[in-house]
């Protein structure tokens with residue numbers, strides 16, 4: 057078999073594929089997507105079955121190891137993660153060095169980079185024991201770091217993890233508990249958050265996962281790779297869309313502009329505005345996660361007794377867009393994040409935390425991809441080609 061790099065050199069052919077619309081950078085056995093049919097499967101299991109029956113940590117195991125865990129394996133996995141939730145006290149103090157006004161996504165990526173400095177044994181990326189313990193540390197500590205980013209923005213004291221609680225309940229308590237009174241977990245919140253996290257766990261070669269794999273292909277350790285992935289997720293065209301959707305809905309409400317008028321402005325590309333939470337690189341039919349999230353939005357708001365005009369505006373926007381030729385021709389449908397912001401808001405999270413929640417959801421996928429890339433003997437350092445379009449050789453001007 058001829059190597060593609062050699063073939064490129066021999067033939068002089070290079071493909072320009074801006075945004076990697078048609079170029080596979082890797083083979084992968086983790087997630088299957090059929091964007092035209094609206095199908096998403098993790099390791100062969102339909103996302104609908106997974107969302108209805110599983111837990112965040114069980115799905116994490118599935119993504120990472122390729123099979124569902126046995127009851128004993130899951131028990132041991134959960135217990136090991138519980139034993140690793142504490143952050144080093146120096147890392148707790150690391151948060152003091154950052155301003156209260158910092159965006160929690162910047163805090164998250166910085167703290168994950170810093171986390172790696174406490175575990176330099178992870179630099180040996182080919183030691184399976186190090187890969188395993190780094191996996192546990194990341195899964196256990198990222199939610200704690202995320203909750204501290206939230207507490208820091210609020211100016212509230214950081215709580216220690218309560219390891220008598222489940223993974224998701226512990227996270228809720230770290231975010232919404234305080235030192236003064238006991239925290240009672242609301243099972244509706246807990247179930248809904250677990251479901252949303254599961255829906256975000258993997259999505260094959262999206263921008264942040266590709267970033268994790270690209271950085272990892274240089275044999276940088278998993279903490280550095282995932283810190284880079286968090287930065288890629290931050291942007292409003294990727295994970296930051298959930299925050300951007302809520303901002304858009306709030307602006308429509310505040311301006312009193314009709315939904316039809318707003319959609320008209322989007323279609324006219326006024327100031328480059330887009331209908332945030334709409335469109336997807338691979339789903340050209342519907343995003344199967346969006347359907348599940350929409351169901352959750354109704355359930356959660358009903359159960360919490362919350363009435364939110366923004367949900368009504370979102371539903372109206374969806375109805376108007378889905379009936380409009382602009383969106384039909386371009387195959388633009390609501391994506392996973394069109395309704396998540398409304399749910400996170402009802403749960404009590406500020407908009408700036410929404411993308412952080414996405415990051416916690418996506419972490420198992422990033423880890424699974426980093427490990428798949430790291431274990432694959434075919435992996436080479438990622439190094440895209442370019443087509444040079446600058447000046448040809450020029451004589452240096454005499455001065």
Ligand code: ACO
Nearest residue numbers: 292293294295297322330331332333334335336337386391
């Ligand atoms: N609103 C209005 N028009 C849009 C939108 C949108 N949300 N998305 C795409 N279009 C239009 C483009 O203007 C373009 O139209 P044109 O052919 O007239 O120029 C056409 O649809 C194709 O758009 P591209 O930008 O080429 O599509 P691409 O696959 O590169 O982008 C993306 C996908 C980034 C998700 C895009 O649809 C978008 O910006 N959506 C809004 C942001 C968003 O919700 N991001 C979350 C993605 S999902 C996630 O990360 C979980």
